[in-house]
Amino acid sequence: MTVAQTRHFTRAAELTGVSQPSMSKQIRVLENSLGTPLFVRNRGAIELTSAGEALLPHAERIIIDVEAAEESVREVAGLRRGRVRLGATPSLCDGVLPEVLTAFHRRHPGVDLEVHESGSRLLMRDLARGRLDLALNIVSAGTEHEDIVTTELLTEQLVLVGPPHHDLAAEVPVRDLRDVPLVMARDGYDLRERTNAACRQAGFEPRVAVEGGEMSSVLRFVEAGLGHAIVPQMVVATRPQLTVARLSPRLTRTVGISHRPEEAMSLAARAFRDELVSQLG
Template sequence: MQVQQLAYFLAVAEARHFTRAADVVGVSQPTLSKQVRALENSLGTALFTRTRHGAELTSAGETLLPHARRIVIDVANAERAVHEIAQLRRGRVRLGATPSMIDGLLPDVLREFRLTYPDIELEVQEAGSRVLTDHLLAGRLDIAVLIVPLAVSSPDIETHLVFRERLVLASPRDAWLGEEVAVTDLNDLPLVMFREGYDLRDVTVRACNRAGFEPRFAVEGGEMGAVLRFVEAGLGHAVVPEIVLSSRTDLARSWIVEPPLAREVAVAHRDVSSLPLAARTFRDLLLRKLG
């Protein structure tokens, strides 16, 4: 069993097609098929059921899949670590975060890291917590700042709670409801709602359901920036983290009480010993600044 064979196996498992997988990894389809068949021969069992339209994992292939991912990720991490030059003169950090973190707290952390380590590349991905967890598991990210317990639980991911984030009701200035509102008050309000799968959508809908009603959506489907702009335009109200309103002077804030709404923010990553030096250094800064 060779690491390259496992990488080809993973490409076919994701593409469910040998030709498309070959295009992804940059080899010819016969070369990829030959290596996958060699892997199957070494294991003594078929990993794919080949059809006219593609390829599906067998039960043996499903069993191999998480182990193959872990091995390929570990080898890639080892190669990155070996190739880094001492004193962080080269490297890359692949960071994922929820939109509210990117809009609120992360710019200052990124700026400090960049000033200290100007030669380290920073790659930032914005997504919901479940997507970020999937990308950590697949090795596409080194570190993620996400919401728990909305993120997918996995023994391969370490999470460090850093703070509890208070949620508030954002309203147009001319439709401010006062310093405090109860969750039941949302029953009469047109809400600007995030897209399906968005952390804040889940939190808001669950809170309304526990209060005995279904929320009414005036507009739905946006990301953080779009939702805030829609509220500024007077289309409705939205439940958002307090931090994102700090620079939004056109929006009014009401504390949500009875019950107060909040969520826990965590820094997540794979086993810290497998992280490249640059990513470990950035992780340590994150924990200091957010904790």
């Protein structure tokens, strides 16, 4: 390109920082591979042949495309662009995730964030199939997948919530929930499984008032007086109208961030993983 623009080998070599013999050799190699000369070499002047004229616009487009590709890579490497497909359970979407998303978006406004809400088992399945980059999920037996790395972030306490102005003791034994109508998340969510397990361990099946809701629906149903619910303590922070009680025995669950091996992760996914670990770990 530079030779075609300057019509001079020595000047082109100086502009590109390549020695004149090396540049001449590169052009001869190109002409040999194409099977035709690209330049007419006259003393003191260089002209393009008809083949050279035909090649020139293609060479210009290639240079533009290469420069655009290099800039795209630099943007991604600098996290000016990118995409993170994040999966999270409903309670985590309602609790810890908004603040993390806000902090990450403030640092990397050019990175697109996609949030997929589902239960932990489905999230881990989609992560293993490559449909997600990260999964913010509840760590429990049966959710492990080969080649998936999980880092535990925090252990959160589960509490009992009741309707506004309900007379609720500071601590409620799980066995006392035997005849209490409960609002339950839909089947397949870890919170429903944890509630069922706690009730069965206390010797009874839970009495279900409403089932099938996401976390926000569960809390709204409780606010409406349809029943009580066992939920993570963090989700009630913005709902002071609900009554809250500790459970005995104490119920907890562990939150983790899962992803494929480090070498399979994009730079944007690694950055978001690090943001989660920094804020929650």
